[in-house]
Amino acid sequence: MNNLPKRWKQLKFHHKQNQAFRSPIRFNMCHSGRRSGKTELLGKRKIILKALKGNREGNWRCFVGAPVRHQAKKIYWADLKALVPQQFLAKKPNESDLIITLLNGSEIHVVGLDRPERIEGIPWDHGLLDEYGNMRESAWEEHVRPALSDRKGSCDFIGVPEGRNHFFELTEKAKTDDTNSWAVWHWPSWEIVDDEEINSAKRDMDALVFQQEYGGEFIAFSGLAYYNFRGDIHVGDYKDLYDESKPLVLCFDFNVSPGVAAIIQEHGINTFEIGPNETISVVLDEVYIPEKSNTIRVCEKILEKFKKHKNLVICYGDSTGGAKGSAKVRGSDWELIRYKLFNAFGDRLYFKIPKQNPRERQRVNAVNSRLLSFNGNVRLLIDKQCKYTIKDFEGVRVIEGSAGEIDKTRDPKLTHLCFAGNTEVELIDGFCKIKNV
Numbered sequence: 001m002n003n004l005p006k007r008w009k010q011l012k013f014h015h016k017q018n019q020a021f022r023s024p025i026r027f028n029m030c031h032s033g034r035r036s037g038k039t040e041l042l043g044k045r046k047i048i049l050k051a052l053k054g055n056r057e058g059n060w061r062c063f064v065g066a067p068v069r070h071q072a073k074k075i076y077w078a079d080l081k082a083l084v085p086q087q088f089l090a091k092k093p094n095e096s097d098l099i100i101t102l103l104n105g106s107e108i109h110v111v112g113l114d115r116p117e118r119i120e121g122i123p124w125d126h127g128l129l130d131e132y133g134n135m136r137e138s139a140w141e142e143h144v145r146p147a148l149s150d151r152k153g154s155c156d157f158i159g160v161p162e163g164r165n166h167f168f169e170l171t172e173k174a175k176t177d178d179t180n181s182w183a184v185w186h187w188p189s190w191e192i193v194d195d196e197e198i199n200s201a202k203r204d205m206d207a208l209v210f211q212q213e214y215g216g217e218f219i220a221f222s223g224l225a226y227y228n229f230r231g232d233i234h235v236g237d238y239k240d241l242y243d244e245s246k247p248l249v250l251c252f253d254f255n256v257s258p259g260v261a262a263i264i265q266e267h268g269i270n271t272f273e274i275g276p277n278e279t280i281s282v283v284l285d286e287v288y289i290p291e292k293s294n295t296i297r298v299c300e301k302i303l304e305k306f307k308k309h310k311n312l313v314i315c316y317g318d319s320t321g322g323a324k325g326s327a328k329v330r331g332s333d334w335e336l337i338r339y340k341l342f343n344a345f346g347d348r349l350y351f352k353i354p355k356q357n358p359r360e361r362q363r364v365n366a367v368n369s370r371l372l373s374f375n376g377n378v379r380l381l382i383d384k385q386c387k388y389t390i391k392d393f394e395g396v397r398v399i400e401g402s403a404g405e406i407d408k409t410r411d412p413k414l415t416h417l418c419f420a421g422n423t424e425v426e427l428i429d430g431f432c433k434i435k436n437v
Contacts, residue, residue, distance in 0.1 A: 007082035008045075011037065014192060020185035021046055027182045029171045030158045033189030033216035035197075038158045043076065043128050046156070048083045050126055051106040058105035062126035062153075063119050065144075067134045069112025073098060075130065076110050116143035123150040132170075133162035134359075140170070161218045162361065168218040189214040202374035209365045210374045221398050225364050225406055228371035229393040238282050238383040241267060244310045249281075250302060252295070252317035254333045259293020261302060262286055262389060281370060283382040286389050295333045299340035307344045314350045315341075318357050360405055364398075 014037070020030055021041045032038045047064060054060040064080070066072035080100060081093050090101040098110035111118050113129065116139045124147050129135065148155060161167060174182035190198045193214075201214055206228050212219045242265065249264040263285040268278065287301040306313075315337055334351065341349055370380040382389055399407045 003085060003087070005082055005085060007079065011040070012192065014187065016185060016187040017041055017192075020183075023183055023185070025181065025183040026152075026154045027174065028154075028156045028185060029174045029182070030156065030185040031161050031167065031171060031216050031218065032158075032185070032187050033214040034160055036187060036189045036192045036216065039075065039130060042156045042158055043130055044079050044083060047108060047126070047128060048080065051084075051100075051102055051108050052088060052104070054102070054104040054106045055125065060104075060106040060125050061109070061123065062107070062128070063109040063111050063124060064128045064130070065111045065113045065119070065135075066130045067112070068114045069098075071131070072110050072112050080108060080110065113139050113144075119143065119147050122147065124148055124153045125151050126153055127155040129155065129157045129159075131159040132157045133159050133165055133167035137166040140166075160216060161212055163212075163221050164218050171218070186216055188216055203377055204369060205374055206365075206368045206372050207374045209369055221361075222400055223397060224394075225396045225398050226368060226371065226393045228368045230372075231390070231394070233378060234371060234380065234393075235382050235384050235390055238381055239284055239385060241265065241282055242284050244308070247312040247314055248306060248309050250313060250315045252298070252315065252333070252337070254295065254317065254320075255293070257291050257293065258388075259289035259295075259298045260287055260388070261298050262386075263302065263306065278377075278379065280379045280381060283380075283386050283389055285383065286386040288388040295336045296340055299337060303341070303344055309345070312348050312350060313341065313345045314352055316352050319354050320357070364406070 017037055020028060020038075028042070030038045030042060043064060047062060051060065051062065064072065064076050066075055077098055084100060084102070088102050088104070090103045090105075093100045100108040109119075113119075113135050116136065119127075120143060127144060127148060129140070129144065132140075144155065147153075157167070157170070159167060171184055174184050198214065202210060205213065208219050208221075208227070211217045246265055246267075249266070251262040251264060253260050262283055264281050264283050266279040267282055268280075285305060287298050289297055289301070315334075317333070334353070338349070338351075367380065372378060382393070384390075397407045399405050
């Protein structure tokens with residue numbers, strides 16, 4: 001095709017990628033690693049080419065779906081518009097409904113599958129489900145599959161594995177299909193991504209997370225949630241590392257029974273033999289109030305030991321501010337923390353709060369990666385006096401057969417201190433955006 005938009009950059013040829021891109025099979029499963037080209041090829045370029053080809057009736061229609069609408073828009077909308085040759089547009093793309101209409105009558109819809117009913121009642125020729133492992137398990141069988149029946153539409157499923165959930169089960173089912181209706185495609189990221197980036201990921205991620213995220217493998221998470229924790233490696237006498245001239249990190253888990261917080265400092269090359277741009281998180285102390293706690297009491301315990309701290313004090317915690325806990329007393333938990341700590345720390349008090357809480361598995365993966373990376377790097381240490389934090393790391397388990405979700409029914413007293421510390425680790429490692437409040 002002549003006069004393609006600049007967005008059509010030449011890609012490095014990869015045999016399996018090319019097979020998946022040209023697959024004549026009706027339903028295609030692709031669980032390749034991150035940055036492996038599956039979204040660019042199957043989710044964008046394949047969609048555009050199929051839309052440009054259209055059908056005899058002049059009403060070819062497809063949807064491109066992600067777990068939620070704003071995610072689908074962020075991943076696809078700008079790129080799809082940039083990939084369509086302007087001379088083939090019937091009219092300007094519909095920015096409110098996220099629909100691109102071509103001169104041949106083809107339509108491309110960008111949708112969120114958080115409300116699967118958005119695609120019901122419309123005949124579809126093709127569909128694309130991105131990050132399928134994060135979608136509702138019922139989305140495919142109850143909503144998408146029936147919507148493809150009228151026109152015998154096709155569908156591609158892409159995403160990085162999320163443990164062994166419904167994405168894994170459907171992939172395994174596709175492997176045993178004897179109707180020639182299903183195909184499974186997979187290639188690891190290191191066959192596409194340059195060695196420098198792969199080696200960087202190995203330094204930052206633990207082995208299992210790396211195999212899942214870059215190897216595109218379905219990892220069976222079972223047993224201990226923090227499987228990389230080793231008392232002889234991660235626990236020691238670190239309280240003397242406290243430095244009043246360095247920033248102090250306070251990590252809150254807004255709970256009543258128990259009420260907890262983790263006190264952490266980041267130490268770098270001057271303390272440990274690590275890379276010049278790396279830091280190690282050291283859990284120096286903890287607050288643990290077994291019963292009838294609230295945020296004010298937790299803050300008072302922190303002030304007993306650290307009210308004379310001279311550098312920045314940075315508070316981490318979940319985005320909701322514990323609406324079911326201390327907020328019943330007076331204002332939100334974040335307001336209570338500001339109220340209680342401001343007199344001691346003044347304008348040195350900062351808040352780092354995610355816009356929304358990351359998924360539980362994401363938080364656990366971030367901590368496991370700090371405990372022990374693929375390359376054997378340890379970037380999280382715990383002082384031996386933090387006995388409840390250590391107990392959490394030793395005892396928290398995942399739900400057997402799940403995608404790695406925490407089992408909170410086994411011992412309700414566990415998970416809180418780990419989750420307090422999780423927040424600081426995941427934010428530092430860039431798993432979600434932060435903001436000052």
